[in-house]
Amino acid sequence: AQKVTQAQTEISVVEKEDVTLDCVYETRDTTYYLFWYKQPPSGELVFLIRRNSFDEQNEISGRYSWNFQKSTSSFNFTITASQVVDSAVYFCALLSGANSKLTFGKGITLSVRP
């Protein structure tokens, strides 16, 4: 069975601080995909990144970076120099198996204070 654990439920930081959002996953499949989505107060889920299980390269996109480590089954997300606009709920998700069903974590509410 697939499972995604986001142990942090709420994080509050002051603007310009760096913040890391943790994600731990479980799957028995060797081929799988990991995702991060952002849900701002408007409610729509915004796709941020997709990673497949064969690509462990870390990725950086502007202030965002992702650290994928298969050895610890983790796919952590770091925001550098956080901004108020980063305030949102962030979901980590896992897609594995032939039925392409996404399994979501419970989300982390990030509040960035000015």
Next chain:
Amino acid sequence: DGGITQSPKYLFRKEGQNVTLSCEQNLNHDAMYWYRQDPGQGLRLIYYSQIVNDFQKGDIAEGYSVSREKKESFPLTVTSAQKNPTAFYLCASTPGLAGGPRETQYFGPGTRLLVL
């Protein structure tokens, strides 16, 4: 512009009433999905459809029904059998099932359903 639209943004349901939530996409995606989100919870899959005229139950299908008569449309009906329908409902689509970028699900803006 290509994307996924959901309507209405807010929907009110009376006891014993069936209501239908609309989801339309013009991305030419094959697969479409319905999720339910409760406060402080992740998304849970209600139904999904990989091709027209075919759909599968997700993890919490009881009290819901769907149809997929057209590729671009996947309406969700919340029936009176769903005893706790108050939630945020999100529709998503993805190009297909095989490898590559086609696994990424793109979401609509959501419909918030409230019971009167």
